[in-house]
Amino acid sequence: MSAALRQRQRIVKVRRIQHALAANAAATAAGRVRSLELSRERLQQMRAELKPVAGPTSGQALAQMGELAMRLDSARLGLAPTIESARSAAAVREAERLAARRDQESAEKLENIAYRAAEELAEQKLRGTFRRRARVQGD
Numbered sequence: 001m002s003a004a005l006r007q008r009q010r011i012v013k014v015r016r017i018q019h020a021l022a023a024n025a026a027a028t029a030a031g032r033v034r035s036l037e038l039s040r041e042r043l044q045q046m047r048a049e050l051k052p053v054a055g056p057t058s059g060q061a062l063a064q065m066g067e068l069a070m071r072l073d074s075a076r077l078g079l080a081p082t083i084e085s086a087r088s089a090a091a092v093r094e095a096e097r098l099a100a101r102r103d104q105e106s107a108e109k110l111e112n113i114a115y116r117a118a119e120e121l122a123e124q125k126l127r128g129t130f131r132r133r134a135r136v137q138g139d
Helices: 003-049 059-127
Strands: none
Touching: 003 059
16 A cells, blocks of 8 residues: 555545534534524413413513513523524534535545555556666766
């Protein structure tokens, strides 16, 4: 095995690891976005379920329900910037994953080229058609 082929194999191994790390980071970022969106949906659902009970109620109960509704709305609206930030971070991580995948594929192609070149060289040696450089001897 030639040194070039061994080097290409090392590069491919590193690129695979880099892609795996980038894919993990992208999945984590996407999971964070999903988690935040789920939290927002839960807050919206809780807010929608807040309705006064049928029958007589006290003013204090209505005031408490109104306060709770206001707090739920505030929390849900407060999640919007966090969700947008998480989405942009997930987009960046996905772009990094794609770049790592592209680098991995390039390294694999170069490894295949080096492998074919090493095979061809081995075949030439076996056939005896390997040309050696003529030694130039000084006078």
